[in-house]
Amino acid sequence: MKIVGQKTRRVDGLALAKGKPVFADDIPKKDFLYLKILHSPIAHGRIKSIDKSKAMAVNGIAAILTHEDFPIHYFTSAGQGYPEPSPRDTRIFDDTVRFVGDRVAVVAGESLEAVEKSVELIRVDYEELPAIFDVRESIDNKTIIHPGKDGFSFLHDAKRNISANIDEELGNVEAGLKESSHVFEGTYFTPYAQQASIEPHITLTWLDENDRLVIRTATQVPYHVRRIVGEVLNLPVGKIRVIKPRIGGGFGGKQEILNEEVCAAVTMATGKPCRLEYTREEEFYAARSRHPQYVTYKIGLMDDLSINAIDMEILQNSGGYGPHSLTVMSVTASKTLALYRSPNIRIRANSVYTNLPPAGAYRGYGAPQGFFALESLMDEISEELQVDPILLRKKNYYVEGEEVPIAKVLGEGRDGFPVILNTNGIEACIDRGRELIDWDILRKSEKTGIFRRGVGLATVAQASGIAGVDMGSVFMKMNEDGSFNLNVGATDLGTGSDTALAQIAAEVLDVSVDKIIVLSSDTDTTPFDTGAYASSTTYISGAAVKKVAEDILRQILEQGKLILGVNEAKIADNSVIADNGKSITYQDICTKSFYTDHQKQIQATASKISYDSPPPYNATFADVTVDTETGFVKVNKIVSITDSGQIINPQMSEGQAEGAIPQSLGMALSEFMIFDEKGRAINKNFEDYHIYTSIDMPEIVAEFVYTNEPTGPFGAKAVAEIPINGPAPAVANAIYNACGVRIRKLPITPEAVLTEFQKITDEG
């Protein structure tokens, strides 16, 4: 392969480096109305009345819309497959508010200044209702957060505050635990964590010259935006065009129809172009974040260290609404249970409503929560049984050729499809990482004194798209200079997927990457794609690109043979070469096909749906130093080794891991949301919610071991999400190795480390 497996300059690199106007907000906004949301100041209540007279009187205000302006219609803000597996529990504006930050009204005006003033002048009279803030008190609480109305559906058990439930068993877990020689159990907690893309949510809407609604928005799911906005505003999708320009990071936060329907509603009501951008503060309390989970594993092992039973329970906080609540839990279970073989498996999981902000999609999508629990417990088991943690793990991995039974029962809110492992490079990942982190020396080094150094390990899995659900499609045509237009529905959210897809096309067509002109994510000009989530773009959309390019190549050969008047020919050096020595270049084939010989446009389309979703695997190692006087944990180094099959672009893939690691370290050590007794978020800015900056970064080593996945394009599996799963449990395990402190709750604050360390010291 000449292009796949090599680094290349990003197709959008030059524009981004030059600061060109390529993001959603980077257009002139003459005549635009500026929009602001009035957010609920209370956690739970019914709106008795809204007085907007004073607010409307502010100079320059064009419209104020509230629940009174819309018919009752329930939908889900989750951008997922259809029918959506998330509960339809959300209205554009509701007469009940369910968290501090819930939408009450939208104000539109000629300037942001006027709108900000007007928002303050809306008078809302609330009947305050009791609120639930502790997820453990939600089920069967007297307070019912979604009492339900007509059109409210797909709910598991709203009367019990349960937004989603999973109850599955393979084999017999009770019996399996009983016959086990050792049984271990632990409950682990992960908090709300923020995607924190640097570009906030931003949407611009207007009516084009033909009165069609144009939505220019920072989204990972343009086709879901079109469908849901159409549904909410009762517009045929043919009247809507969604354009995703470059977007400033997503990480799942933009897999949501967060405000697109509100902005569009104002354009439809006023006929005016509108702009709605969240402030950083709104991003923290009125967007989406990672679902907090309590995850409990009970694991039974036989004398030979083989796992005989895994019993898993999840209690998940959905917040005030339930987007992604079923599928996130499903991923927590299906990804963690795809790592270790166990003849008996049970999952009992509930996602429950509370009066805190609704969670949503965030890179890893449930898997980071699950792997923090599972990989912490595996370490605890190895400690208890005095066995090497690597040996314990290696004893239990699924191996190539084996079936992973959990995949069959947990799909996207329905049954899934069987996974037979074609490739599993986990052992090679461990062996490489062990060497790079100096495991054998640091694991056993002296653990005394004030500063104690230790190393920890976590091994993790993910998937490559959602089997039987994710679909990518492409259109390609040839130009007479030998370049090719590649129009893809796939959505590049900053990962570089446009470039990876161009590399796949270039490899097939045997041309350089600059001959591929990529246009992505415009619902008028690019064909359908489910969107950029579930680590699907390279594996699914990439396979569609490979198919379409192969079709184009076949057509080039056919046209070449027709023009040359021969029956046998081959393709080499950007030409069709006949057996008799005659040849014709790509350029001449296309030019003659346009104007003179056997006239046609060389063009093709392709779609890809996969019933396979091969798991990528990763081993992450952490080297930390704990200050036992302050409890402060310094991460010295993270080694992240991934099996993602054949890597399409090593430089960009390293970048995926290098970026995922500090997100997970934040979850491990510094990132969490704090709410006061009224459910109000306190830390709503980057001073109080600390994400990793350049000076916080440890040394990072990100490498790949190569396997050749037969179902993936050129042997590829996914990269995207998997490197976020390992760092948090690896750090927790390294802290234990360093100073004997085991923390089962994230983030691991200095206070928690110090408290636990003092307990050990006192006992000792």
Next chain:
Amino acid sequence: MTTFTINGKTVAVDLRAGTTLLDYLREHGFFSVKYGSDKGETGSDSVLVDGKSMNASLMLIHTLNGKNVETVESFAHGREVHPLQDTFIEEGAIQCGYCTPGMILAIESLARENELPSEEDVKDVLAGVYCRCTGYVKPVKAAMHYLIAKNGDTR
């Protein structure tokens, strides 16, 4: 009336009190300067003012009298790209690209004031520009390549 230069061009403005440099720049099509937060934490609103990297959202327009403002729009000349921009592309230092202009300004500001910056110096100036995509690994590498090529060996 406030008079200052933007990318070499002198402008005289008379704006409502409280208008920030960020408001002004985005209104006038300097879209490389971006909103990221209200307290300047993200640094996506970075500009160079008299050669130093500053947060445009924290600068009121009337304080700019006589100052020289530069944005990334002035770095590439026609089709010729600035070597730092080129290094960012070559090293894979750009993912979503939202923070890239701010990073480039921070590094260029360092390069102008310090002839022999170290990797620690680079990390220090990049601490004012948040990035959620790259983990800063490749941006730091790109900065070092650029600085070494420009100044010879660094410390």
